[in-house]
Structure formats: structure tokens, C-alpha cells
Amino acid sequence: MQEWQLSIEDVADPVPKAGQVLTKVLACGICGSDLHMLRHGAEQFRLADELRSEAPPDPLQPVLFSPDRPTIMGHEFCCEVIDLGPGCSNLRVGDIVVSMPVAFDESGLHGIGYSNDYAGGYAELLVLNELLAIKVPSGLTAGIAALTEPFAVGVHAVVKSRIGSGESAIVLGLGPVGLAVVAELKRRGIGPIVAADFSAKRRQLGESMGADVVVDPRELTAIEAWRKADGIRSLVIFEAVGVPGMIDQAMRMAPKNARILVVGACMQADSLYPMIGITKEINIQFVFGYAPEEFSSSLEAIAEGDVDLSPWLTGTVSIDGVPQAFADLANPEQHAKILVVP
Amino acid sequence: MQEWQLSIEDVADPVPKAGQVLTKVLACGICGSDLHMLRHGAEQFRLADELRSEAPPDPLQPVLFSPDRPTIMGHEFCCEVIDLGPGCSNLRVGDIVVSMPVAFDESGLHGIGYSNDYAGGYAELLVLNELLAIKVPSGLTAGIAALTEPFAVGVHAVVKSRIGSGESAIVLGLGPVGLAVVAELKRRGIGPIVAADFSAKRRQLGESMGADVVVDPRELTAIEAWRKADGIRSLVIFEAVGVPGMIDQAMRMAPKNARILVVGACMQADSLYPMIGITKEINIQFVFGYAPEEFSSSLEAIAEGDVDLSPWLTGTVSIDGVPQAFADLANPEQHAKILVVP
Numbered sequence: 001m002q003e004w005q006l007s008i009e010d011v012a013d014p015v016p017k018a019g020q021v022l023t024k025v026l027a028c029g030i031c032g033s034d035l036h037m038l039r040h041g042a043e044q045f046r047l048a049d050e051l052r053s054e055a056p057p058d059p060l061q062p063v064l065f066s067p068d069r070p071t072i073m074g075h076e077f078c079c080e081v082i083d084l085g086p087g088c089s090n091l092r093v094g095d096i097v098v099s100m101p102v103a104f105d106e107s108g109l110h111g112i113g114y115s116n117d118y119a120g121g122y123a124e125l126l127v128l129n130e131l132l133a134i135k136v137p138s139g140l141t142a143g144i145a146a147l148t149e150p151f152a153v154g155v156h157a158v159v160k161s162r163i164g165s166g167e168s169a170i171v172l173g174l175g176p177v178g179l180a181v182v183a184e185l186k187r188r189g190i191g192p193i194v195a196a197d198f199s200a201k202r203r204q205l206g207e208s209m210g211a212d213v214v215v216d217p218r219e220l221t222a223i224e225a226w227r228k229a230d231g232i233r234s235l236v237i238f239e240a241v242g243v244p245g246m247i248d249q250a251m252r253m254a255p256k257n258a259r260i261l262v263v264g265a266c267m268q269a270d271s272l273y274p275m276i277g278i279t280k281e282i283n284i285q286f287v288f289g290y291a292p293e294e295f296s297s298s299l300e301a302i303a304e305g306d307v308d309l310s311p312w313l314t315g316t317v318s319i320d321g322v323p324q325a326f327a328d329l330a331n332p333e334q335h336a337k338i339l340v341v342p
Numbered sequence: 343m344q345e346w347q348l349s350i351e352d353v354a355d356p357v358p359k360a361g362q363v364l365t366k367v368l369a370c371g372i373c374g375s376d377l378h379m380l381r382h383g384a385e386q387f388r389l390a391d392e393l394r395s396e397a398p399p400d401p402l403q404p405v406l407f408s409p410d411r412p413t414i415m416g417h418e419f420c421c422e423v424i425d426l427g428p429g430c431s432n433l434r435v436g437d438i439v440v441s442m443p444v445a446f447d448e449s450g451l452h453g454i455g456y457s458n459d460y461a462g463g464y465a466e467l468l469v470l471n472e473l474l475a476i477k478v479p480s481g482l483t484a485g486i487a488a489l490t491e492p493f494a495v496g497v498h499a500v501v502k503s504r505i506g507s508g509e510s511a512i513v514l515g516l517g518p519v520g521l522a523v524v525a526e527l528k529r530r531g532i533g534p535i536v537a538a539d540f541s542a543k544r545r546q547l548g549e550s551m552g553a554d555v556v557v558d559p560r561e562l563t564a565i566e567a568w569r570k571a572d573g574i575r576s577l578v579i580f581e582a583v584g585v586p587g588m589i590d591q592a593m594r595m596a597p598k599n600a601r602i603l604v605v606g607a608c609m610q611a612d613s614l615y616p617m618i619g620i621t622k623e624i625n626i627q628f629v630f631g632y633a634p635e636e637f638s639s640s641l642e643a644i645a646e647g648d649v650d651l652s653p654w655l656t657g658t659v660s661i662d663g664v665p666q667a668f669a670d671l672a673n674p675e676q677h678a679k680i681l682v683v684p
Binding site for chain 1: 386389392393396397398502563565569584589594595597604607608609610611612613614615616617618619620621622623624625626627628629630
């Protein structure tokens with residue numbers, strides 16, 4: 001399987017079309033999906049090609065980017081508006097905004113950060129659709145506002161889990177997605193929240209997000225910790241690691257009737273035992289992204305201080321530092337979220 | 343992996359304990375699970391041992407039978423009461439009954455048909471708990487009444503799917519479980535029901551159960567047939583084949599937000615691509631067995647003529663004929679459900 005390469009290039013300034021604004025990136029978080037994509041992108045494309053050949057075209061799917069042409073990644077950004085395209089009426093130059101990483105024009109939808117046509121947030125300049133841009137409330141730094149996107153992923157997973165009061169949760173993996181899930185569970189008053197990660201640094205971040213119990217799976221498994229802390233309430237397991245074998249692990253630990261939310265984006269083939277799922281009547285809900293209202297309510301929760309995500313920010317690099325930052329993120333003791341600040 | 347062996351043996355007559363009745367088997371259906379168990383039982387036991395070592399004991403789980411001691415299989419039976427144990431008060435000698443394949447005594451729960459202590463329905467005599475035995479309404483033959491159990495599996499799967507009016511269904515595989523799902527979907531007025539099976543005989547049975555469209559997947563895939571027949575309603579896919587690769591197939595064909603019900607009991611390891619589930623936000627619900635009220639309402643539906651399962655009955659054998667019947671069931675053109683009639 002072919003690995004892709006990162007490089008730093010000069011590109012032409014993008015030009016906003018009707019209804020779009022030109023923005024300057026103030027901060028963009030580096031997402032684990034980008035690390036996965038760099039390593040497993042070729043396999044993803046092969047799979048996407050297979051699926052597309054079997055299904056009718058979906059005009060509401062983002063235009064697929066070609067792996068043979070350059071792509072500027074980065075989809076967790078906070079920007080400052082520096083120019084308005086034709087027909088813009090709500091935003092002004094100088095406004096600070098975040099946006100779902102989606103752009104649209106006459107050719108369809110484009111995934112910002114996974115597009116050949118729209119630059120992502122590891123660039124200096126971005127084009128956004130005015131309709132999707134949300135003004136960042138004053139008082140919020142660009143770095144914190146840029147966490148809206150990864151926090152929204154956690155909010156969406158918790159919404160899809162339909163977890164309610166009287167239920168309990170295990171969160172496997174305390175990267176940004178797992179941390180977002182913990183923070184959102186805590187905000188909803190769910191407990192106990194048991195979280196597991198091999199990294200001491202990340203377990204400490206998990207506690208700061210509101211996990212009631214954090215464990216190093218080498219010392220105590222998440223399910224043993226849950227049995228000690230609770231063991232009675234109905235259980236939702238959030239799989240936020242995203243490597244092969246994790247779904248099987250979650251299924252093995254699950255009590256009867258447990259729900260498993262697959263939030264971690266495992267980009268390789270994975271294996272499991274259906275009979276484990278059958279005898280325990282497990283439910284597996286795969287989740288992806290968020291709805292527009294979840295994105296905007298995530299920004300609101302951050303702005304109103306309902307969640308404090310500042311502990312996530314463990315480093316800042318310039319655009320030139322992105323390749324090194326990708327390498328550094330492999331060490332969970334060092335980093336949770338690195339911001340690119342052009 | 344070691345395969346198990348079928349043999350015909352003389353065993354001592356069972357003796358009912360307090361609250362139990364001795365019954366004579368009138369008819370017992372041969373279930374695909376028994377065929378699977380004969381072939382993959384050793385692997386199942388290894389897996390069950392692993393899981394048990396990781397989990398606390400569950401007193402409400404049936405006592406696990408030992409693969410090193412004989413087991414009389416058969417869990418789809420209709421019997422006639424021939425003797426009453428101490429303390430029985432509701433049943434009389436001569437009553438015709440069905441029962442969930444579970445027995446209980448001072449040692450715990452036992453799975454009838456998967457137990458070293460309680461004979462299953464491929465025997466002449468069975469012990470049942472009076473509390474679980476349900477009288478068969480007069481007018482129903484023993485062979486049809488014995489279909490209560492496999493029909494209840496389909497009823498349960500449909501209940502767990504939460505499928506509602508305005509939704510549509512694909513049923514993959516038209517063995518007895520798939521046929522039961524089709525019959526129950528039809529009874530609830532769900533449509534269109536698209537069903538797929540390689541066997542012409544089984545497709546014809548699927549139509550007789552109420553499938554709106556039946557397809558041979560070699561000619562037209564289930565999802566293509568669904569797109570032609572509907573393609574708009576939200577979709578629930580019932581996987582009732584139970585061999586490796588089927589969950590992956592269901593995930594690949596699934597439209598966004600589809601629900602997959604895994605009813606087919608695949609007893610081997612299986613593989614899938616989590617990213618397919620993630621990008622389509624698929625929900626997978628594994629299902630097993632039925633609740634007591636689903637079992638009794640299944641008998642009621644059959645007795646009241648809400649469903650006509652008589653086309654399922656494609657053959658009858660004596661106990662001596664069970665080994666040959668297991669072999670014959672490999673040919674889907676010949677058989678759906680073979681009854682053992684001692």
C-alpha cells in the first residue's frame with residue numbers, strides 16, 4: 001500500500017465565488033484522521049471506489065478528491081474574514097468565524113481539508129461559504145474556537161448513543177475524540193464515566209474533562225474498573241481508538257444489551273466474532289461527523305464555558321512545522337491537540 | 343478444529359422433578375443452529391471459555407453443557423404430556439404443549455437441546471417445566487405448533503429492529519429464520535419486503551410468506567432490487583444467512599443510516615471495514631432468541647391463522663433419520679424445515 005507524502009508548497013491565493021468569503025487562518029487543529037489518511041488513504045480510496053461502483057450517485061456527497069492531485073488538509077479551523085465574494089451580506093471583513101469543513105458551489109459539495117479544489121486549514125488562506133460560517137463570540141481565542149469541530153464529533157457521538165440519565169459509559173481511548181466524548185457526557189450529567197488510555201498524560205486529560213475513573217488497561221481493564229465503579233447501570237461503550245481489534249475488544253467486554261458507539265476511525269479491515277454480538281444482543285452504532293446544529297451548539301457550549309477544552313492545547317506550530325507535528329502526535333505523552341498557526 | 347459426531351443411542355427415561363412434566367415428543371424441527379453447532383461447536387466452546395474467564399458469573403445464564411459428554415439436540419418441539427412431576431397443577435396428561443427450550447431446577451437454567459442434563463427434542467421423551475409449557479390450541483397439528491420456536495426468532499428480530507410503517511426491508515437468506523422474518527414483516531404491514539436467496543425453492547417460499555420481491559443474487563443484487571422497488575424509504579436489512587462475509591456485504595449495500603439486524607448465527611470469525619459503517623452511520627443490532635411473551639404471541643399468531651407457516655414443512659424423519667436429515671438440509675432446493683417425528 002502506497003503512503004502519501006506531506007510537503008510545503010506555494011499555491012495561488014484562492015478566490016471566493018458568489019456567497020463565499022476569503023479568510024485568513026488564525027488556527028487549525030491537526031486531526032488524527034489526517035494522520036490516518038496519510039497512512040491509509042490509498043486503501044480508503046480503493047474501498048470508496050468499490051462502494052461507488054455499487055451505489056447510485058449521491059449529489060449530496062462531497063465531490064471526491066483525487067489522490068493524484070495535491071490536497072491541503074486541515075478541517076478544524078478558526079479564521080478571520082479578509083474579503084467578501086459577490087452577494088455576501090452577513091459577514092464583515094474582520095469577523096472571526098468557524099465553519100463546518102464543507103464548501104459548496106455550482107459543482108456540488110466539497111469537503112474542506114479533503115478536496116482538490118478547496119484548501120484546508122493548513123493553508124494561510126481559506127474560502128468559506130458565508131451561509132456556513134458562524135461568528136465566534138468575543139472573548140474566545142482562535143485556538144479554543146478551532147476546537148469546535150473536534151468537540152462537535154464527541155457531541156454527535158453522545159447524541160447518537162441516546163445515552164440517558166441512569167446509564168453509564170466507558171470511553172476507550174482519550175485522544176481528542178475520546179476527550180470530546182468524556183466532556184459531553186459530563187456536561188449531560190452521565191456517570192460514572194470510566195475512561196481508558198495507555199498514556200498517563202491522556203488519562204490526566206480525561207480526568208480534567210470529567211471522567212470519574214481513568215485506567216491504564218495494562219493495570220486494570222476498563223470493564224473491571226466499570227464493575228468496581230458501577231456494574232449495574234446499562235452501559236454504553238464509546239470506541240475512540242480506531243485501530244483494528246478495538247471493536248472486538250469492546251464486544252468482548254460488553255455486558256448483555258450494551259451499546260457500542262464506534263467513533264474511532266479505523267481505516268483498515270477489522271475482524272470480530274458475530275456470535276459474541278448475538279449471544280449478548282449487542283448494538284453497534286457507527287458515527288461520523290455531526291449535524292450543523294450540533295456544530296453550532298458545540299461552539300455555544302465552549303463560548304459559554306459549559307466545557308473547558310483548554311487543556312487539549314498542547315502545542316503550536318507554523319505551517320512549516322506540520323510534518324514534524326504529524327510525527328510528534330505519535331507520542332501521546334507529549335501531545336493531545338497541536339494547533340497550526342500560520 | 344474438531345468436528346462433533348451424531349449418533350443414535352438408547353438412554354434412560356428422564357424423570358420429572360418438582361414442577362416439571364414428562365412429555366412425549368410429537369414433532370421437533372431440525373434447526374440450522376444444530377448444523378452449525380455440529381460443525382463449529384468446538385470453536386464456540388473455545389470462545390465461550392475465553393469470554394467466561396473475562397466476565398463475572400451470570401446465574402441467569404443456562405448452565406453450559408460439556409462438549410465431552412453426550413447432548414441430545416433439538417429445541418423446536420411440540421410434545422404431549424404423559425406424566426406429571428410433584429406439585430404440577432395446571433397441566434393434565436394428554437395435553438399438547440410447546441415450550442421455550444429452557445428448563446430450570448435447583449441447579450439453575452438449562453438450555454433444552456444444548457444441555458447434558460436435559461434431553462432435546464430429537465429424543466422420544468422430554469422433561470419440561472410446567473410454568474414454561476403452553477397448551478397448543480386445538481386444531482393445530484404438532485408439526486405446525488413446533489414451528490412456534492423458529493417463528494419466534496423472526497418475531498423477535500423484527501421487534502428489535504423497531505421497523506415501523508413507512509420503512510422497508512431487505513431479507514438476506516430465506517432459510518427458516520429469513521422466512522420467519524418475512525412472515526412477521528408482512529404481518530406488520532411492512533413493505534416493500536425484498537428477499538434474496540440463491541435457491542429457487544426458497545425464493546418461492548419467501549414469496550409465499552409475503553416477500554414483495556424475491557431475487558437470485560447472481561442475477562440481481564438485493565439492493566438493486568430494492569432500488570427498483572422503492573429506493574426511498576428508510577431501510578432495515580435482516581442478515582439471515584450467517585456465514586462469514588455477510589455482515590460486510592450488508593454494510594456495503596446499506597444506504598446511509600440503514601439498520602442491519604444480524605439474525606443469522608455465524609459461528610466463525612468475520613471481517614468488515616469499520617470505515618464503511620462510519621461514513622454511512624450504520625447501526626448493527628445483533629439479535630438472539632426471543633422473550634417469553636414473543637414466544638407465546640408467536641404461537642397465538644400461528645393458531646389464529648395470522649401467518650401460515652405450513653409451506654415450511656418439507657420433510658419428516660424418524661429419530662433414526664436425523665443424521666441423514668442433517669445432510670439433506672445442506673440442499674436448499676430440497677428442504678426448508680425437516681420435522682423429527684419419533
